[in-house]
Amino acid sequence: xxxxxxxxxxxxxxxxxxEGLPARIxxxxxxxxxxxxxxxxxxEVRKVPLLHGKSIFNIFFENSTRTRTTFEIAAKRLSADVVxxxxxxxxxxxxxxxxxxxxxxxxMHADMFVVRHAQSGAAHLIAKHVAPEIHVINAGDGRxxxxxxxxxDMFTIRHYKKEFHxxxxxxxxxxxxxxxxxxxxxxxxxxxVPELRVIAPKTLLxxxxxxxxxxxxxxxxxxxxxxxxxxxxxxxxxxxxxxxxPSAQEYFKYYGLTPEKLALxxxxxxxxxxxxxxxxxxxxxxxxxxxxxxxxxxxxxxxxVRMAVMATLAGx
Amino acid sequence: xxxxxxxxxxxxxxxxxxEGLPARIxxxxxxxxxxxxxxxxxxEVRKVPLLHGKSIFNIFFENSTRTRTTFEIAAKRLSADVVxxxxxxxxxxxxxxxxxxxxxxxxMHADMFVVRHAQSGAAHLIAKHVAPEIHVINAGDGRxxxxxxxxxDMFTIRHYKKEFHxxxxxxxxxxxxxxxxxxxxxxxxxxxVPELRVIAPKTLLxxxxxxxxxxxxxxxxxxxxxxxxxxxxxxxxxxxxxxxxPSAQEYFKYYGLTPEKLALxxxxxxxxxxxxxxxxxxxxxxxxxxxxxxxxxxxxxxxxVRMAVMATLAGx
Amino acid sequence: xxxxxxxxxxxxxxxxxxEGLPARIxxxxxxxxxxxxxxxxxxEVRKVPLLHGKSIFNIFFENSTRTRTTFEIAAKRLSADVVxxxxxxxxxxxxxxxxxxxxxxxxMHADMFVVRHAQSGAAHLIAKHVAPEIHVINAGDGRxxxxxxxxxDMFTIRHYKKEFHxxxxxxxxxxxxxxxxxxxxxxxxxxxVPELRVIAPKTLLxxxxxxxxxxxxxxxxxxxxxxxxxxxxxxxxxxxxxxxxPSAQEYFKYYGLTPEKLALxxxxxxxxxxxxxxxxxxxxxxxxxxxxxxxxxxxxxxxxVRMAVMATLAGx
Numbered sequence: 001x002x003x004x005x006x007x008x009x010x011x012x013x014x015x016x017x018x019e020g021l022p023a024r025i026x027x028x029x030x031x032x033x034x035x036x037x038x039x040x041x042x043x044e045v046r047k048v049p050l051l052h053g054k055s056i057f058n059i060f061f062e063n064s065t066r067t068r069t070t071f072e073i074a075a076k077r078l079s080a081d082v083v084x085x086x087x088x089x090x091x092x093x094x095x096x097x098x099x100x101x102x103x104x105x106x107x108m109h110a111d112m113f114v115v116r117h118a119q120s121g122a123a124h125l126i127a128k129h130v131a132p133e134i135h136v137i138n139a140g141d142g143r144x145x146x147x148x149x150x151x152x153d154m155f156t157i158r159h160y161k162k163e164f165h166x167x168x169x170x171x172x173x174x175x176x177x178x179x180x181x182x183x184x185x186x187x188x189x190x191x192x193v194p195e196l197r198v199i200a201p202k203t204l205l206x207x208x209x210x211x212x213x214x215x216x217x218x219x220x221x222x223x224x225x226x227x228x229x230x231x232x233x234x235x236x237x238x239x240x241x242x243x244x245x246p247s248a249q250e251y252f253k254y255y256g257l258t259p260e261k262l263a264l265x266x267x268x269x270x271x272x273x274x275x276x277x278x279x280x281x282x283x284x285x286x287x288x289x290x291x292x293x294x295x296x297x298x299x300x301x302x303x304x305v306r307m308a309v310m311a312t313l314a315g316x
Numbered sequence: 317x318x319x320x321x322x323x324x325x326x327x328x329x330x331x332x333x334x335e336g337l338p339a340r341i342x343x344x345x346x347x348x349x350x351x352x353x354x355x356x357x358x359x360e361v362r363k364v365p366l367l368h369g370k371s372i373f374n375i376f377f378e379n380s381t382r383t384r385t386t387f388e389i390a391a392k393r394l395s396a397d398v399v400x401x402x403x404x405x406x407x408x409x410x411x412x413x414x415x416x417x418x419x420x421x422x423x424m425h426a427d428m429f430v431v432r433h434a435q436s437g438a439a440h441l442i443a444k445h446v447a448p449e450i451h452v453i454n455a456g457d458g459r460x461x462x463x464x465x466x467x468x469d470m471f472t473i474r475h476y477k478k479e480f481h482x483x484x485x486x487x488x489x490x491x492x493x494x495x496x497x498x499x500x501x502x503x504x505x506x507x508x509v510p511e512l513r514v515i516a517p518k519t520l521l522x523x524x525x526x527x528x529x530x531x532x533x534x535x536x537x538x539x540x541x542x543x544x545x546x547x548x549x550x551x552x553x554x555x556x557x558x559x560x561x562p563s564a565q566e567y568f569k570y571y572g573l574t575p576e577k578l579a580l581x582x583x584x585x586x587x588x589x590x591x592x593x594x595x596x597x598x599x600x601x602x603x604x605x606x607x608x609x610x611x612x613x614x615x616x617x618x619x620x621v622r623m624a625v626m627a628t629l630a631g632x
Numbered sequence: 633x634x635x636x637x638x639x640x641x642x643x644x645x646x647x648x649x650x651e652g653l654p655a656r657i658x659x660x661x662x663x664x665x666x667x668x669x670x671x672x673x674x675x676e677v678r679k680v681p682l683l684h685g686k687s688i689f690n691i692f693f694e695n696s697t698r699t700r701t702t703f704e705i706a707a708k709r710l711s712a713d714v715v716x717x718x719x720x721x722x723x724x725x726x727x728x729x730x731x732x733x734x735x736x737x738x739x740m741h742a743d744m745f746v747v748r749h750a751q752s753g754a755a756h757l758i759a760k761h762v763a764p765e766i767h768v769i770n771a772g773d774g775r776x777x778x779x780x781x782x783x784x785d786m787f788t789i790r791h792y793k794k795e796f797h798x799x800x801x802x803x804x805x806x807x808x809x810x811x812x813x814x815x816x817x818x819x820x821x822x823x824x825v826p827e828l829r830v831i832a833p834k835t836l837l838x839x840x841x842x843x844x845x846x847x848x849x850x851x852x853x854x855x856x857x858x859x860x861x862x863x864x865x866x867x868x869x870x871x872x873x874x875x876x877x878p879s880a881q882e883y884f885k886y887y888g889l890t891p892e893k894l895a896l897x898x899x900x901x902x903x904x905x906x907x908x909x910x911x912x913x914x915x916x917x918x919x920x921x922x923x924x925x926x927x928x929x930x931x932x933x934x935x936x937v938r939m940a941v942m943a944t945l946a947g948x
Contacts, residue, residue: 046741047685047713053363055389065717066736073687073740076713081363081392085381100593104382107615108389109362277732299739369679371705397679397708401697416909420698423931424705425678 004127012312014127014136017145018187026190030155032308036077037301050316051080054111058084059101060139061117066276067139070299071114071148074306080111102126106134112313113137120144135313137306143179148309149274150183152302154191156294157229159301160270164191170223170265171214172199172255173233173282176206180274181233185212199223201255203245220255224264232257232273235282248281258284262292270294320443328628330443330452333461334503342506346471348624352393353617366632367396370427374400375417376455377433382592383455386615387430387464390622396427418442422450428629429453436460451629453622459495464625465590466499468618470507472610473545475617476586480507486539486581487513487530488571489549489598490520496590497549501528515539517571519561536571540580548573548589551598564597574600578608586610636759644944646759646768649777650819658822662787664940668709669933682948683712686743690716691733692771693749698908699771702931703746703780706938712743734758738766744945745769752776767945769938775811780941781906782815784934786823788926789861791933792902796823802855802897803846804831804887805865805914808838812906813865817844831855833887835877852887856896864889864905867914880913890916894924902926 003020007013012025036048056075058068063086075082087101105113112135115123120142127136140146154164161167169188175181175198188196198209199217209216217223224230235251245251262271271287273295279285288295319336323329328341352364372391374384379402391398403417421429428451431439436458443452456462470480477483485504491497491514504512514525515533525532533539540546551567561567578587587603589611595601604611635652639645644657668680688707690700695718707714719733737745744767747755752774759768772778786796793799801820807813807830820828830841831849841848849855856862867883877883894903903919905927911917920927 055392065719069715069717069737070740072715073713076687076715081389083385083388083392085385087381097592097595100591100595103612104591104615105385107612108386108619109616275732275736276729279732296735296739299736300741303740371708397705399701399704399708401701403697413908416907416911419928420907420931421701423928424702424935425932 004124007132011315012309013132014123014138015147015309015313016123016127016136016138018147018150018183018190019145021147021187021190023190023192026151026154026187029151029305029308029312030158032312033151033155033301033304036304036307047077047079049079050311051075051078051111051314054078054080054314055109056080056082056112056114056310057105057110058082058114058139059087059105059116060085061087061098061115061122062140064116064140067116070302071137071139071306074303074310075114077303078307078310080310098122098125099129102129106130110134112310114139116140118142137309137313140179143177143182145183146179146274147183148302148306149180150187151309152298152305153184153231153272153274154187155301155305156272156298157270159297160294161228164188164193167193167229168195168197168227168266169193169229169231170197170199170217170227171231171233172220172223172257174204174235175200175209175233176204177236178233184231185214189213197223197227199255201245220257220261221264224261227265228269230257230262230265230269230271232271232283234274234276235278237278248278252281252284256280256282256284257287259286259290262287262290268292272298275299320440323448327631328625329448330439330454331463331625331629332439332443332452332454334463334466334499334506335461337463337503337506339506339508342467342470342503345467345621345624345628346474348628349467349471349617349620352620352623363393363395365395366627367391367394367427367630370394370396370630371425372396372398372428372430372626373421373426374398374430374455375403375421375432376401377403377414377431377438378456380432380456383432386618387453387455387622390619390626391430393619394623394626396626414438414441415445418445422446426450428626430455432456434458453625453629456495459493460498462495462499462590464618464622465496466503467625468614468621469500469547469588469590470503471617471621472588472614473586475613476610477544480504480509483509483545484511484543484582485509485513485545485547486515486533486543487547487549488515488536488539488573490551491516491525491549492520492522493552494549500547501530505529513539513543515571517561536573536577537580540577543581544585546573546578546581546585546587548587548599550590550592551594553594564594568597568600572596572598572600573603575602575606578603578606584608588614591615636756639764643947644941645764646755646770647779647941647945648755648759648768648770650779650782650815650822651777653779653819653822655822655824658783658786658819661783661937661940661944662790664944665783665787665933665936668936668939679709679711681711682943683707683710683743683946686710686712686946687741688712688714688744688746688942689737689742690714690746690771691719691737691748692717693719693730693747693754694772696748696772699748702934703769703771703938706935706942707746709935710939710942712942730754730757731761734761738762742766744942746771748772750774769941769945772811775809775814777815778811778906779815780934780938781812782819783941784930784937785816785863785904785906786819787933787937788904788930789902791929792926793860796820796825799825799861800827800829800859800898801825801861801863802829802831802849802859803863803865804852804855804889806836806867807832807841807865808836809868810865816863817846821845829855829859831887833877852889852893853896856893859897860901862889862894862897862901862903864903864915866906866908867910869910880910884913884916888912888914888916889919891918891922894919894922900924904930907931
């Protein structure tokens with residue numbers, strides 16, 4: 001099967017998932033992002049005219065002010081025109097209607113779509129449908145993938161740890177429902193991280209977790225031992241109301257990242273979180289705001305990485 | 317009575333309706349739009365600086381992401397600053413309050429208003445109220461008019477058929493509630509279409525339909541015979557729940573455009589639809605996606621036509 | 633205690649309140665605003681590139697299309713990139729979460745925040761939290777302050793009356809709940825207005841109103857006598873449903889500004905209102921639209937004043 005993310009010259013055509021992306025593509029994006037980060041100092045004009053005259057549509061079938069904002073800022077810093085469309089899922093219950101919406105936006109001469117959708121595969125569906133000169137970025141589809149999050153996490157790890165081939169990385173929390181975790185695991189594996197751990201209660205792990213090429217831990221004390229990187233996941237409130245979890249207090253007791261638990265990791269381990277954080281549920285404030293936290297740099301890197309993805313797709 | 321759309325020099329002052337617009341104005345807009353369309357290729361910077369420094373306000377008292385987007389894109393391609401205001405109808409129950417809102421936006425030095433309102437005449441009311449240097453575009457008012465849709469439809473017909481004076485055109489569907497149909501009928505009549513037909517059940521026709529200068533048909537087989545252009549209308553779901561229509565299935569059976577019914581039209585007839593389509597209700601997917609469909613080009617032309625209207629009003 | 637609005641060089645660091653701002657700062661903003669107003673004629677490009685490349689975030693925890701629009705226009709006229717965030721109060725029930733949101737936006741390299749929040753002190757909290765290169769403008773916090781409204785009111789008074797030191801000014805209406813009134817009283821006092829009156833029923837006055845340095849009147853006939861400036865306040869509808877007021881009709885009878893009551897002021901008195909107006913409740917249409925009304929010029933000056941505040945904060 002062809003990789004729908006690459007064109008016949010092996011260049012990035014769409015960014016749908018970190019799965020199936022070769023290491024050279026991942027590194028190219030990280031390298032490009034670094035060039036934008038230099039432009040991010042507060043004392044200079046950061047705007048670059050690379051995408052002047054291009055139209056980028058943020059089509060969000062699932063509401064997310066935060067994620068939409070990061071893409072909007074990235075696009076504006078590239079001087080693109082940005083149009084935000086919050087499309088209620090109600091108006092697009094049928095697959096055909098989704099594609100009719102996309103066809104209409106293409107007819108308005110969209111150059112790029114940033115798509116968020118509650119259904120896994122929505123961005124793939126759109127990418128498969130559009131003309132070759134139009135590019136699609138998956139900004140999160142169901143439980144499937146959130147590749148720009150995965151890429152900014154890789155940028156963050158490389159920024160602080162320089163190399164991937166000598167790292168021990170732990171991902172902690174709701175692996176089962178997390179598109180972020182999927183994107184992280186794929187990218188970390190491709191970039192050659194030799195030891196990748198997941199730490200979660202059984203109810204928050206996918207049934208075939210062993211096939212992901214990770215080591216599974218059910219307790220933090222063992223799982224965090226000697227790791228270089230701790231990647232926390234957000235716990236969605238709705239999980240607590242279902243059968244999956246007893247209570248927020250119980251979760252924090254066993255899986256919340258406290259200074260005590262973090263002390264088991266290497267002394268220079270970094271702590272990451274995709275945000276928004278639930279303080280006191282998956283992470284203690286002392287850790288979130290502590291010296292090992294790189295959670296806010298992740299946000300900054302996220303803008304640079306999204307600029308890099310957009311510029312790469314546009315071929316500029 | 318003065319034509320509120322033209323200034324004393326006979327130039328376009330506001331675009332409120334296709335009714336009362338002389339053919340020379342219609343042609344001027346279509347010709348201007350063609351110049352923007354050339355700028356619409358995907359390989360070049362399409363943005364033009366014509367309206368740089370101008371402020372265009374999209375004031376939508378009726379929600380419509382799709383229509384708002386087309387005006388937003390047109391304005392941004394002209395380099396205008398665009399401000400979107402979604403004003404719930406609740407906050408403007410009184411006519412005075414509507415004008416107070418407009419006065420305030422004028423005081424912020426608006427150059428142009430794009431107005432959508434559930435009440436017929438709202439755009440006229442605003443146009444009558446504002447200072448002469450401010451221009452109003454009606455983006456749909458009640459059942460009254462949707463002139464940019466009418467104009468883009470004329471652009472589409474001229475694009476494919478070159479001339480109007482030798483055409484047989486059929487408009488199909490809910491004529492009664494459609495501002496699109498009114499704008500189409502006015503423009504087609506002004507541009508000299510010799511035979512204009514409407515096809516609809518009696519419950520979806522206005523009581524004095526004969527005064528519109530159209531031939532009325534109640535069945536598709538007769539109405540579509542030998543036409544050059546088929547203009548489908550969107551069927552609003554709420555009609556189906558009222559007394560006007562038996563059911564979606566019944567409607568599709570009698571008035572849905574299928575390949576079989578379309579075969580009665582001329583072999584080179586084009587099929588148009590203002591969007592969004594209800595596939596399987598007023599139009600069959602085989603037609604919507606078929607070789608005679610020009611539904612997506614309509615969308616592309618719509619951006620160019622809206623750019624042309626804005627540039628014409630701004631006198632640039 | 634340090635003034636959180638000024639940096640150690642005595643320059644404006646944040647605009648949180650007119651309280652505590654020295655006259656030299658107020659005058660500097662008014663003078664700067666005048667330079668933008670000259671650029672506001674309708675025949676020229678009004679856009680200036682002063683904030684090109686800067687990112688301004690409108691974070692509105694309380695919905696206000698009107699106020700948000702004035703800041704958006706001001707920022708766009710300065711060529712800044714503007715990102716609008718309407719953040720439901722539900723998602724930020726905890727103070728920490730508010731600051732986490734702010735931290736995230738800072739990490740995206742925000743240069744300036746425009747903040748509206750239902751809680752008094754929210755903008756202060758944010759200003760205290762952010763890094764020194766980031767600036768905060770309070771666009772209304774609870775009952776506390778709305779300083780850009782206060783400043784535009786000062787601009788308006790100076791525009792029509794030239795000086796402050798010889799004026800008699802009356803503020804009329806719901807002083808108790810009005811952040812506008814607080815900002816006006818502070819600014820008028822700082823600028824040396826010798827006689828400042830408030831006119832309101834006892835139920836709409838704060839308990840320690842005498843400490844504000846104003847003369848208190850409970851009827852319009854005495855309070856308006858010989859004043860130079862009448863500053864009306866908006867009466868919020870919810871007040872009428874509470875115990876504070878008998879009815880809209882009663883309120884209009886006693887405190888509504890009619891031509892008859894206005895005749896008691898000086899013949900060249902100006903009438904101001906922050907908008908949106910309740911015609912027939914706090915102000916008669918004959919006054920709102922009359923020769924002494926400067927309500928719409930207030931709106932125009934408001935854009936210039938907000939541009940001046942933004943440019944001043946950015947140090948350009």
